[in-house]
Amino acid sequence: MKAQIITIGEEILIGQIVDTNSAWIAENLNLLGISVDKIISISDKKEQIISTLQQTNQEADLVIITGGLGPTNDDITKQTLAEYFESEMVLSEEVLGDVKKIIGARGSQMLDLNVNQAMVPKNCKVLRNPKGTAPGMWFEKNNTVFISLPGVPFEMKAILQEEGFFEIQKKFKTPHILHKTIHTTGIPESQLAHILSDWENNLHKNINLAYLPSPGDIKLRLDILGENREEIEDILNKEIEKLFKIIPENIFGYNQDTLEGVVGELLLLNQLTLSTAESCTGGKIASLITSISGSSRYFKGSVVAYSNEVKNKILGVKEADLEEFGAVSEQVARQMAEGVRKLLNTDIGIATTGVAGPTGGTKDKPVGTVWIAVALKEQTFAIKYIFGNARNRNIIHSATSALNFLRNLLTKI
């Protein structure tokens, strides 16, 4: 079977945004064993939408359409879909309920254009949107399934993950397929590929491996296809065991795990509280930790110390050490970690101090130099990294390295 993806909207055609939706949908359809043979971006003009729908109807078994469903006037997609699928618009009480709930939760007033979002073509099956006001819509015509979704990425993903993919799997029967994503941190992609080349070359023949790099989190995705579910599960687990033996300190989780989530669970498990003292990461570690719901059970707070004055006066870093060793030094990192642990009365203090760049580097301490320290009860541990030249990558690498440093200490308690 063949799938195609249509994205609707001017913003892609004028190059204002990059179409990340299609890559996400294509990847997930491939994971279901459904291959995508064409992706088409068009404007929200009626004739072009209609002619593209006609063509995909001839070429594909499944068509996923994103975009053109927002509340504002520039969206004519829904009307055009109703026309193409020869249906009248009706009010969906189910969608209206969802819209009211979302608008209410935002503390906003229902407007006419919000009510309008509950109008759907009569012959579509609604796919509910748990994150926004535009519903997903499932149509069928001449043996092709069409699914129309809003273009806002987190809404589009929520609809597919909660209902869409399940309905697609039910409609189209596909072989068993298993996926596992392994999250690693602390080794750059090219170096990781080198370290893992033997393991990769000896992978079971039914396994496909993909590297999915993002700053601070290089993901390895293993896909395996087969007739017998237990058998392929067994093969997959054995390969992952082998991998773990090669890079035990760098694998921090699987599938939907996040580093900040894993660290949070370890803190809860060990009943330990945390604080952070951040210079070069500027609050990024605290921000990552507090992105997790319930983090107030183990996280008490942070001191972002962006000046030497704050490092000295608030965190108690000795002025003489700031002068002798400089702000970016092991001595200062250790004192920051110990200082924040004492100040905020926590079991653990994490500290970062470094040259985020792009300016401020010296011969001894080039841009990308970062000291990380963890004060864990009576002991303090410190480590030095040298990252690259890009400021925002240095910040995220420093933050994830600090969290992974703590994670490895916690797993050894």
Next chain:
Amino acid sequence: MKAQIITIGEEILIGQIVDTNSAWIAENLNLLGISVDKIISISDKKEQIISTLQQTNQEADLVIITGGLGPTNDDITKQTLAEYFESEMVLSEEVLGDVKKIIGARGSQMLDLNVNQAMVPKNCKVLRNPKGTAPGMWFEKNNTVFISLPGVPFEMKAILQEEGFFEIQKKFKTPHILHKTIHTTGIPESQLAHILSDWENNLHKNINLAYLPSPGDIKLRLDILGENREEIEDILNKEIEKLFKIIPENIFGYNQDTLEGVVGELLLLNQLTLSTAESCTGGKIASLITSISGSSRYFKGSVVAYSNEVKNKILGVKEADLEEFGAVSEQVARQMAEGVRKLLNTDIGIATTGVAGPTGGTKDKPVGTVWIAVALKEQTFAIKYIFGNARNRNIIHSATSALNFLRNLLTKI
């Protein structure tokens, strides 16, 4: 005139990479006044390439093709182009010279497959590649121009920037086009559309408006087309002036501006220093501010106060007020802002305290309730917001609202 873009290669269709080439090409064609009405991603299968070329030949005046020109065997694009444009392959001495130079500069040996890269269809005009071994090729058929380029982004860009765009401008005479993006924050998209409906309905007929929402930053993009550059610039500016009068406090910048960058510039201009005291935003404000290079000139630090103990002991919030009014209250927000300003010895202190959710809401203070305070020298200002249910959206909305609240205060100094 109409342009279309074709990208060739499996890696986009399986979601392994995001197609950033098309956005870049589209943006640059739009700057030349050439609008793109379709972007198509296909695999490197001969029949699909041919049928896509046929269709674009009927629909477009200019077709830009990227991908499928690498040195390895799996690329059949060039052969297929030769066939479609009814030409034989010949060795281009010019390209061979370029290839030898590139390979030599890399310190590599010329291989057969490198020589092969100098073979081009006889009836194409070569666009030289200053950065790689695969040349660009310009074809014409039935009044349509086709330009085939390698898929490696920096090679594709180099060919277009050094020769391609110039040749395109020479071939097609085009009208002037101007774009301006206006960044707004603090009003949800549907409400913004409602407030702006009169303005939108009365926009000059040559102007096209698009809403581009992202959390904390709803962008309005205005495009205008015309014969006379000054005239359309004037029309555009007048419409933006009208817009500004409707939502003066919500427009924080234009084009590439960011809220944290604009706030940073205002602080520098007024020679003011800043600190933050963050509860529900958990370090997000500090993290945004420090993402800007040079922020240490105005940002001294932050106290992330995730527990009442930290609010009281470090920031000096009165214990009695924490008990009487609760942590999420105007009184506590004000004392946090004043406390951090004093503690870190800055001109300004920003504070946030709220219920980020998804749990922790009460009847009086539902999830999404946030108090923001700004202590600016001797005066403290406070404002309350009620956002939605999604934790990470609440955090970003709280952070951007706090920065915009400060921005508005700074513009009135």
